[in-house]
Amino acid sequence: MRYETIPPPPHLAHIIRFFWVMEGEVGYTHHNMADACVEMLFHYRGCFDEIDNLGERSRSFTAGLHGATHVLRHYTIDAGFSIFGVYFYPQAIPLLFSLPASELTNDTAELRYLLKSAGTQLEEEIMEAGNDQERCRIICRFTEQRLAAHYTIELPVFAAIRHIIHHKPAGSISELARQYYLSERQFERQFKQYAGLSPKLFSRIIRFQAATSFYKRDVMSLAGIALECGYYDQSHFINDFKAFSGLHPKQFFSGHSGATDWRD
Template sequence: MKYLTVFPEARLQHIVRFYWILESEDGYTHHSLADMCPELLFHYNGRFNEILGDGSATPSFTAGIHGQSAQVSRFSIHNGFGMIGVYLYPQAIPLVFGIPAAEVTNQMPDLQSLLKSEAVALEESIFNAAGNSERIQLIEQFLLRRLAVTEKPEPPVFKAIAGIINAHGQHSIADLAATHYISERQFQRQFRHYTGFTPKLFSRIARFHGAMKRYGDKNISLTNLALECGYYDQAHFIHDFSRFSGQHPRIYFSGKSGATDWME
């Protein structure tokens, strides 16, 4: 399996965290864990099926948004595939698509339902591109074109969102509101509009991601990991990690869960 990341050009760094490319000549089951950030996805080779709770499968979109989510999903494909993802900051949803982020929270709308004919043209160009460098160029042209229509002065809450992500959820909500010179009530309202989550839930998922990043560290106990990642104790850590990953952290960090196959 081949996985690589590419960083965006400067004009898009406020909405794009990075691009990622995942390709394989073999089948694969992907575990999609809770994430405070949405992704714009294009399948240019093959098509995954979403595995539902009852074990049945339904075809996923070939291009669409995987919204920020507090849920766990699984997707499977039985043959080789290629896909490119745009890992976005949450505010990209209102800025690029002109809708509140909450409209895609825990949702996976296909691109055509959001953009109609523009989505058809973009998806075709991504599918027919000569390679991934060209695909990224096409995506960046699309994003810049959309921003030119919707772009407005950046509100202070954007820096607070980035601050929570970068600090892996270890911030006081009241302190963030005060730092960015807005009332806590106004902060809560703006935050939900641009992220689709309350600051508290967003921070919990960001803290969970901070813990996930420690995958591969064989020399740390779950207790120390919990404390270093800002949890009150191991019990709170296990509770949140199990909720947002669908598995006990001991299984996840063992590397035997399937959720880390793309990292290997």
């Protein structure tokens, strides 16, 4: 399996975290875990089925948007596949799609329903693109056009969202609000609108995602990972990890759960 990330151009790095590509030549089941950010996906070869809690399969979209989520999902395909993804900061939903981010929390939307004819056109352009670089250029052009058409000033809460993602602060919500010159009530309201989650839940998911990044890194104990990621204790770390991944961290870091196949 091939998994590769591609950085965005600097002028779009405030809204696109990175592009990614995943390809495989055999069947594969993907474990979708909690994620504080937003992904736009294009299945340009093959299409996955979603597996519900009863084991029933239903066809997923070929092009669509995943909102921030703390709901666990599984997707499967029986043959080779290719996916192009755009990993956005969560404020991309209101800035590019004119929706409160909370409307897509724990949910997905097909591009052709979300953007009508513009979504269909974008999907066709990505499907017909000859390589990853061309797909990146198409998405950059789309993002530039949508930002220009729905211009919004850079709000302090956008910087707060990025700060939590990159620095995982351990301070209280009231301290974060003061840092960005907002009352706690304003901060929580704007955060929910532009990130789709409360600041507290968002921070918990970011901390969990930081923990998963230790997979295949130098050997470290669970207690060491918990401390590095800002957990109060190992028990708190294990409880959050199980809630956001469906796995005990020992199972995840063993590499035998299936949830890390795309990382190997």
